[in-house]
Amino acid sequence: MKKFTQFIAGAICPSCSEQDSIAIHKDDDEIFCAKCGYKEFRPGSKKDSKKEAIIKAINVVDIKDFNKIKK
Template sequence: MTKGFIRFIAGAVCPSCKAQDKIAITPDDKTIYCLSCDFKEHKPQENATKKTKTSSPNVFKIEDFRPKKS
């Protein structure tokens, strides 16, 4: 990856400012952030330790960032 490369999550809406298609993800897949406001969210640790089978190690699931319903 080159420096300055930004990966966007298509169709994502920022929960803070409600801007669509402004949510990006860090190269290490641990943080999502909004380019319109200062919103940042880190991936929960419990999902990082859970082993799941994926077809590619670079597969990212938006569910990892959604709050758990209790």
């Protein structure tokens, strides 16, 4: 069975620091870097939906919250 892969725009690899090289396998929530081969498995908890788990995995911040932090 072929895995569905989606690249995460703007994500930076924690291993090689390349931007736009991080992708996620939607089927099993495996995050990987297409440049250096870094892999990480980040399953969501039962309380979290799959979308929320992905957002937490890539540290997406609401712009309103970002502006509060920035000040």
